[in-house]
Amino acid sequence: MQPDSTHAWEIIDRAEPPKRAAAERVADMLEIYSHYDEETAREQASRCISCPYPTCVDGCPLHNRIPEWLALTAEGRFLEAAAISRSTSNMPEICSRVCPQERLCEGSCILNGKTEPVSIGAIERFINEYAFRQNAVETAQAPHNGLKTAVIGSGPAGIAAADQLCALGYEVTVFESQPLPGGLLVNGIPSFKLEKTIVGRRIAMLKDRGVTFRLGVTLGKDLSLAELLRDFSAVFLAVGAQQAKPLGIPGENLPGVLPALPFLIQKNVDFPVLDIPPIDVKDKRVAVLGGGDTAMDCLRTALRCGASEAVCLYRRDLANMPGSRKEYSNALEEGARFQFLTNPTAIEPDERGEIARIRCVRMELGAPDAGGRRKPAPVPGSEFTVPADIVIGAYGFDPVPFPPESDLGRIQCNKWGGMVVDENQMTSVPGVFSGGDSVRGPSLVVHAVRDARSAVEGMHRYLTAKTQ
Ligand SMILES: Cc1cc2nc3c(=O)[nH]c(=O)nc-3n(C[C@H](O)[C@H](O)[C@H](O)COP(=O)(O)OP(=O)(O)OC[C@H]3O[C@@H](n4cnc5c(N)ncnc54)[C@H](O)[C@@H]3O)c2cc1C
Ligand code: SF4
Structure with missing residues (x-):
């Protein structure tokens, strides 16, 4: 296969970047993905057909010049590709890691519907890390203007x-x-x-x-x-x-009910940023309330910190969950559980005043609201409880x-x-x-x-x- 073939996408499958096995990655806090090797990056970039009207560029909020740097990558001109990617983004090595590409550039790639989209994010990460390794990340600097x-x-x-x-x-x-x-x-x-x-x-x-x-x-x-x-x-x-949105249910002030950010900061930063006592989730049942990316980050962090169970309670279904699908499957692989159509109504203590359970009600989805998302409503008589020791609130900010x-x-x-x-x-x-x-x-x-x-x-x- 010639890397510049316009039909490469018909014979080369999309390849995901190497991902560590779930059992290995839950034992540390290190990144779960690594980079393509040079040959894979070239091959994957060659799947792009250089559309005359590239829909991937429209799908990128920065209008990154994606087909240009994909073509250079396919030719092995990685430093030139990285320079073009830096021309529209101040942190392409970061965006490539955290952007929900499936909703942005890759979700808009013309290959969707025919086959898998070009792996734009993984290639962006490869070329930019390549440039860093070569010490070739130049930054523009005009002479001081005195302001x-x-x-x-x-x-x-x-x-x-x-x-x-x-x-x-x-x-x-x-x-x-x-x-x-x-x-x-x-x-x-x-x-x-x-x-x-x-x-x-x-x-x-x-x-x-x-x-x-x-x-x-x-x-x-x-x-x-x-x-x-x-x-x-x-x-x-x-x-x-x-500022964390409140849970707004009885029991939200019990000890052991935490907002997401202090928990994530304490577990991710080797630095005493917050003046709060250590949050220990080892061998505890952790329930995370909410269905966004923050909720999934909390579930996966809790599992890495030794939680015996990490369950997400979310009032809509998977199709209406705002969190990224990639992160959802990563969380599932790592052992997180999801209870959809579940709305917490109260957090209840045991006789010692510690969290014992979350009272919930089953939900069903009605007609779409103004934003197009189906509105959840409680199913009468469907109350049930979920046992928990720690509750993390991730209802947004x-x-x-x-x-x-x-x-x-x-x-x-x-x-x-x-x-x-x-x-x-x-x-x-x-x-x-x-x-x-x-x-x-x-x-x-x-x-x-x-x-x-x-x-x-x-x-x-x-x-x-x-x-x-
Ligand atoms: C848990 C979590 C996971 C996320 N995951 C993703 C993801 O995977 N992908 C993605 O694209 N987005 C993700 N997001 C969203 C993304 O992080 C934010 O949209 C983005 O960081 C917003 O950038 P910002 O610079 O506007 O604000 P922030 O990143 O919030 O930075 C604001 C800064 O201002 C400082 N500050 C606040 N008030 C003051 C003040 N009065 N004086 C001085 N400094 C002040 C704060 O300390 C902070 O450092 C996530 C968010 C959360 C909470
Ligand atoms: S839409 Fe897909 S195939 Fe077309 S230029 Fe963008 S990445 Fe290449």
């Missing part, structure tokens, strides 16, 4: 904005309330999906280019908006949406409200707390921009990167107009 900018928050939106601002010649200071930079890339997404060294490598690159990180500094508490606007020409707020005493209240927010921005990602306060989860609510890494890139374009236009 200072501030980025608040160091998650993917903050990292991408800092990178883009550097490339345009701005001086950048990143303020982060946590002692460790990375946002949910470090404090949310578990290491078995994204090892922390991968994020650390990006942060180190920013530091090498002169970006200053001021860790342990919280806007609204240690620093006011007025001080920022005095010291910096423009500000990008990338503070995320990390909202933006953290601004401290009432701070001057951040000047920024207009919508009814669920997200910052309102215009087409330049600028908030109601001139010179203050925002993006990522703090604007759109809990979303994806790739959306945070896209917002940051749009916001930096907006900041650049705003500052150029102001300084001319």
Whole structure:
């Protein structure tokens, strides 16, 4: 088979990247996938037919130039391929690991329906890791333009904005309330999906280019908006949406009922980020409430920490579950159980005040709601209980409200707390921009990167107009 054949997809099957066996991977927190070898990467890239109107590009929020770097990969020109992939993404080695490609680029690949889509994510990861190994990850840096900018928050939106601002010649200071930079890339997404060294490598690159990180500094508490606007020409707020939604059922305040993030942080970060007592799930029955990616991350983390059982209780069915199908099958392989159409109504203690069981009701799905998802309703008389020792709530997140005493209240927010921005990602306060989860609510890494890139374009236009 010639790698440049336009019919390669008819004879070469899609190959998944090597994945460690479930029994091996639940014994540690390391990534479960590794890279293709060079030959497989070339062969897999050759399955792309270089569509004249590539639907994969439309499916990618960053409009990555996918067919271009696939064609170069098929020819073995890996460094050129990686350079093109970096031209539209500030962290392709991270997106390739955590993007739900089946809903984005790969879900839009023209080969769907005929055969399996091109394995875009695995090839993106291969070429970018290849470039890192060759020490060939160049980053753009314009000469300093004399203007200072501030980025608040160091998650993917903050990292991408800092990178883009550097490339345009701005001086950048990143303020982060946590002692460790990375946002949910470090404090949310578990290491078995994204090892922390991968994020650390990006942060180190920013530091090498002169970006200053001021860790342990919280806007609204240690620093006011007025001080920022005095010291910096423009500000990008990338503070995320990390306030856990309450469970809203009796028993939610019992000891042993935990929100997802503190649990994930404690088990994934070798650093005392949170001042909370150790959460021990060894030999315990862990129930996770919710059906998103966070729920699956909690199940899989609990199994790695020795839980005797990890069960997900979700009120809709598998077809209507928001979590990624890839992560669902990985969780199943690792021993997680799923109880669909199950709505928890109360968490009940035993005589010692410790969690004993979760009272639930069976659900059935009715007509689709305005968003197209079928609405669940309780089946009368179908109450039952699920035994549990630890309950982890993963019902999603909202933006953290601004401290009432701070001057951040000047920024207009919508009814669920997200910052309102215009087409330049600028908030109601001139010179203050925002993006990522703090604007759109809990979303994806790739959306945070896209917002940051749009916001930096907006900041650049705003500052150029102001300084001319
Ligand atoms: C458990 C979990 C798993 C996920 N898995 C995936 C996945 O597999 N794939 C995917 O694409 N997405 C995933 N997501 C979603 C993704 O992580 C987020 O959409 C993304 O991180 C949002 O980026 P952000 O930069 O807007 O915010 P964040 O990553 O939340 O970063 C915000 C940063 O701002 C800091 N901050 C907040 N307030 C202040 C303040 N006042 N002053 C200073 N700093 C402040 C915070 O400490 C934080 O570091 C997951 C989310 C969770 C919770
Ligand atoms: S849609 Fe699929 S086949 Fe077409 S260019 Fe994109 S990856 Fe290649």
